[in-house]
Amino acid sequence: MEFEDKVILITGSGSGIGQVTAHLFAKEGGTVVVADINEKGGHETVKQITAAGGKSSFINVDVADYASVENLINKVIQQFGRLDIAVNNAGVLGDLARTAETSLDTWNKVMAVNASGVFYCLKLEIQQMLKQGAGIIVNTASIAGLRGLPNNLAYTASKHAVVGMTKTAAMEYARYHIRINAVCPVFTTTPMFDPKAINQISAGLSDKLKASVPMKRFANPVEIAHTIVWLCSEKASFITGHAIPIDGGLTA
Numbered sequence: 494m495e496f497e498d499k500v501i502l503i504t505g506s507g508s509g510i511g512q513v514t515a516h517l518f519a520k521e522g523g524t525v526v527v528a529d530i531n532e533k534g535g536h537e538t539v540k541q542i543t544a545a546g547g548k549s550s551f552i553n554v555d556v557a558d559y560a561s562v563e564n565l566i567n568k569v570i571q572q573f574g575r576l577d578i579a580v581n582n583a584g585v586l587g588d589l590a591r592t593a594e595t596s597l598d599t600w601n602k603v604m605a606v607n608a609s610g611v612f613y614c615l616k617l618e619i620q621q622m623l624k625q626g627a628g629i630i631v632n633t634a635s636i637a638g639l640r641g642l643p644n645n646l647a648y649t650a651s652k653h654a655v656v657g658m659t660k661t662a663a664m665e666y667a668r669y670h671i672r673i674n675a676v677c678p679v680f681t682t683t684p685m686f687d688p689k690a691i692n693q694i695s696a697g698l699s700d701k702l703k704a705s706v707p708m709k710r711f712a713n714p715v716e717i718a719h720t721i722v723w724l725c726s727e728k729a730s731f732i733t734g735h736a737i738p739i740d741g742g743l744t745a
């Protein structure tokens with residue numbers, strides 16, 4: 494029960510990787526604040542956690558809106574008095590297209606959620622953690638934060654931004670006992686990456702992507718969640734400023 498007296502905020506935990514991560518923290522005794530723009534998914538995560546005997550509550554947030562993130566952090570502090578761990582995980586993929594065909598709408602939306610959203614969260618979480626004298630943050634980036642990903646210009650740009658913010662903020666706040674890392678998953682089976690929907694974009698695309706991974710499979714969300722929880726544990730006490738690939742060898 495490593496997280497027994499910890500308050501853990503996870504954005505985008507109404508679905509996919511964030512939801513599985515919320516379950517793992519709750520199993521280890523943590524009080525998990527589920528934050529998502531999707532009320533239904535967020536309430537479902539809380540319902541599952543509390544049904545299993547865990548501690549959790551939902552707060553609605555749009556991470557692309559600074560006032561909404563301010564409201565989220567204020568509510569966490571009002572309700573729980575502190576913020577020990579934050580997982581900035583909410584993200585969107587955007588429409589797939591080559592650079593010249595990428596719409597301004599896709600660019601603006603993906604950058605607003607994935608890049609500005611992580612900045613807003615980091616800014617306000619770090620302010621709170623400085624007051625407390627310690628804290629741990631994990632940002633969900635992607636292998637698209639470490640290499641190019643054709644047909645995903647905005648997504649790739651946004652995830653490179655997440656990796657850059659992670660490294661810079663980690664160096665700035667290491668001396669204040671705040672550790673900040675990122676995880677960089679490969680294709681992971683969640684509602685965002687549904688192999689059936691991928692095949693509808695182009696027949697056989699899912700198999701091609703799978704074949705590109707040296708371990709010849711997609712990631713399971715629990716494999717990403719375990720790495721996030723480990724990074725937030727005492728076992729990772731000297732790790733900060735890194736973007737950890739969880740990719741079956743793809744970026745090796």
Ligand SMILES: NC(=O)c1ccc[n+]([C@@H]2O[C@H](COP(=O)([O-])OP(=O)(O)OC[C@H]3O[C@@H](n4cnc5c(N)ncnc54)[C@H](O)[C@@H]3O)[C@@H](O)[C@H]2O)c1
Nearest residue numbers: 505508509510530531555556583584635680681683685686
């Ligand atoms: N699935 C993959 O293959 C994969 C690979 C690498 C990285 N990632 C990253 O992992 C993270 C989680 O993705 P997932 O695969 O679990 O997808 P998902 O779609 O299942 O979950 C994303 C969650 O983020 C929430 N969200 C979206 N916009 C939001 C906003 N403006 N404010 C608050 N919440 C918002 C959604 O409602 C959803 O619950 C994302 O940052 C994604 O980019 C996913």
